[in-house]
Amino acid sequence: MSVEESTKNEDACAQAFEGSPFHAALGRALERRGLSLAQFCPAGDTLTRRVLEEYGAMFVAEGVALPDACVLESEEAVGRFQREAGWRSEDIDGAVVELQGPAMEALLAAREDAAYTGLRVTPRGGSEAGRRSFADSLRLWRSRCDPALEHWCAEGRLDGAEAERLRVLSLREQVSAVLELERGGIFFSKYFDKSILQSVAAPGASQHLAMLAFDVAEFQNARVGALLARHGWFQTVLSDLPHFTYLGLAERDLPSRGLRRVESDGQTFWVPDMESRQ
Ligand SMILES: [Zn+2]
Structure with missing residues (x-):
């Protein structure tokens, strides 16, 4: 592809994003926090756009603290965010899992529900299932x-x-x-x-840094996915099957937050809808 063609492609992508449901929903969510979309995702910034496309769903979450930037670029920025947001630690099946308070509450409630029906919701990969540095x-x-x-x-x-x-x-x-x-x-x-x-998140862009992600060992069980969804936890990263994101929203409200439903490998994902409707 020539430089000219790739620039043209980039322009087309940027325009598509700007007319998309996710762009509008993100703008509204940022505005409520006193942030501007132009600052958060400057026009022509393909890195931010790509990161949002892959991991952006969490930025429309409710009732939790969210980073002020799409990418937290240093140990210091991550440390500051995590200290200010705060987290709750729980021993879950022998692993210490750390998540923002509302996300942990919802996870524990989902585990309780699961136990009634003989299902389990356990961390995949030990402590790395939750908060990461x-x-x-x-x-x-x-x-x-x-x-x-x-x-x-x-x-x-x-x-x-x-x-x-x-x-x-x-x-x-x-x-x-x-x-x-x-x-x-x-x-x-x-x-x-x-x-x-x-394959991996860009450093500083992982939802695990925001303490709103939990990797679930039983991710292949659709009943576990449905149960987590009832408690505000959804699969939002298409390429990362065990990864669930706390959005604090009911499933029926997700389309109005700029997320679109994708069925893949027998599982339901909610990902940023970046297709222009204009
Ligand atoms: Zn994950």
Whole structure:
């Protein structure tokens, strides 16, 4: 694809997002918090747009604290957000899980409901199922990024100097550079066959940093999904099956928050509706 074509594509994407139900709902949600959409997601900022497309559902959640930016760019920013939002710790099946208070309450209520019907809702991956630190998010990113740089150098698609330049970029620049390479088919997921964002969150963008995500071991059981949905927990990241997001909303209210229902692998997802209606 030529530079001109890719710029044209980007413009088309930006315009599509601007006329979309999610754009409108996000604007309303930010306004209630005294924030502006133009600041949160500047026009032409493809990184923010991509991050919102993959993980943005949480920004229309109710009754919880939300980050002021789409990406929390440092350990310090994450620490400050988490301290101000506060969290509740619970021992759930031997793992200490930490979530924002309302999210934890809803999860415990869902577990109680589950127990009545002989179902279980348990953490997948121990304590990492809930709150994570910026360092966790960075480690996950590197676990994909570093092997991919080696792989593409070995394949001759990248030269050593280019890979080295990318390694020392600031985090935000690095994420943008990776997404740019992916547009040319140089993918950074675990098996180098799809976008890194479908494999791990961009550092600082994970819903686990906002303490509104919980990875569920029983994610394949549709009854567990339906039960969690009744308590405000939904699957919102298409490529991440065990991952549930606390939105604090009833399912019937999700379309009015700019989310669209997607059935995939026998499961129900609610993802940002970024298609323009204009
Ligand atoms: Zn997760």
